[in-house]
Amino acid sequence: xxxxxxxxLPDNVKYSKDHEWAKQEGAIVSIxxxxxxxxxxxxxxxVELPEVGDTFExxxxxxxxxxxxxVSEIYLPIGGxxxxxxxxxEDAPELVNxxxxxxxxxxxxxxxxxxxxxxxxxxxxxxxxxxx
Amino acid sequence: xxxxxxxxxxSAVFIDLKTFExxxxxxxxxxxxxxxxxxxxxEDKIFFVEHPCVFTLGKRGGKENLSVSQxxxxxxxxxxxxxxxxxxxxCHCSGQAVLYPIVDLERSKxxxxxxxxxxxxxxxxxxxxxxxDADRDIRNHGLWVGNAKIGSVGIxxxxxxxxxxxxxxxxxxxxxxxxxxxxxxxxxxMTSVKKELTAQNIKKDISMNQIKDAYIxxxxxxxxxxxxxxxxx
Numbered sequence: 001x002x003x004x005x006x007x008x009l010p011d012n013v014k015y016s017k018d019h020e021w022a023k024q025e026g027a028i029v030s031i032x033x034x035x036x037x038x039x040x041x042x043x044x045x046x047v048e049l050p051e052v053g054d055t056f057e058x059x060x061x062x063x064x065x066x067x068x069x070x071v072s073e074i075y076l077p078i079g080g081x082x083x084x085x086x087x088x089x090e091d092a093p094e095l096v097n098x099x100x101x102x103x104x105x106x107x108x109x110x111x112x113x114x115x116x117x118x119x120x121x122x123x124x125x126x127x128x129x130x131x132x
Numbered sequence: 133x134x135x136x137x138x139x140x141x142x143s144a145v146f147i148d149l150k151t152f153e154x155x156x157x158x159x160x161x162x163x164x165x166x167x168x169x170x171x172x173x174x175e176d177k178i179f180f181v182e183h184p185c186v187f188t189l190g191k192r193g194g195k196e197n198l199s200v201s202q203x204x205x206x207x208x209x210x211x212x213x214x215x216x217x218x219x220x221x222x223c224h225c226s227g228q229a230v231l232y233p234i235v236d237l238e239r240s241k242x243x244x245x246x247x248x249x250x251x252x253x254x255x256x257x258x259x260x261x262x263x264x265d266a267d268r269d270i271r272n273h274g275l276w277v278g279n280a281k282i283g284s285v286g287i288x289x290x291x292x293x294x295x296x297x298x299x300x301x302x303x304x305x306x307x308x309x310x311x312x313x314x315x316x317x318x319x320x321x322m323t324s325v326k327k328e329l330t331a332q333n334i335k336k337d338i339s340m341n342q343i344k345d346a347y348i349x350x351x352x353x354x355x356x357x358x359x360x361x362x363x364x365x
Contacts, residue, residue, distance in 0.1 A: 040243040040244050042244060043245075046192055048191075064216075066192065068244065068245050068249075068273060069248055070218045070244045070289060071217060071287070072244060072289035073289065073291070075291075
């Protein structure tokens, strides 16, 4: 397991208390699980994602990841409509471990409220929560 | 993989549900998980239980690994239940020692992979207590004696809190396992503590109380917990 100081936590994404990340890209927000979460879970063997068009409230369970005989729920850090899912994870769920902020993204969301992403933590606040 | 557990000692209550029907036990677990989500400071709970015979499927299924018909199972009064846990199809039955730790992994700072590894370690040490040389197997998590599986693990995590857990065969009737492809892996067999002791010509009855005590002892050591034993819910 990685030490907290060894975690890859980019500055250009926001973080949720449930260890997801969110990145604004124009009108759309990309969502994934962060380096802490993928490291805690271990080798991911399956990712269950919602359908495009599904809508969720902030904090709703929107899927799950299975690793080492453990199924963990994942929660949407902002509310909105799913506009794209990462189909590549069906055949290559390990991308979440190998590239959690890039090739291992989970879903893209059209936010219901543009202000919600601003309520998420920056890197410093998230690190403080982890160390707390 | 080394298991790195937090240094701060945690406390949990061990509750013996005795023989408890699977669906009721699952509903019960979900209620306890929800109460821990609502009240995060609630103590962790560890349930011990034996289930009347039932087949359970993992989140991703496993029905294709059922080798007998639904009619046959109905004639035996055995249900097949879909669950949210990791892993594939398995069987629970009397004589199997099941442990459901409802643990706030987030607060206890135990990673999911360390928790699964630790649950295997509890079974491994329990087997060792009874002179059974068991081990992990890279093909499949759980506990193995050679090519035979003696213990299984499968958990779910909701808001950082674990449920489901481990199941170790102590002295069950192993026949129902022949009606499935356990864990979805062909050409493996199932074994039990009793079967392994018989193979070593050791005539020793093992009571579930001994297993409960072993589980408590090893859970405490492996996860650094102080455990209080209660007999009722």
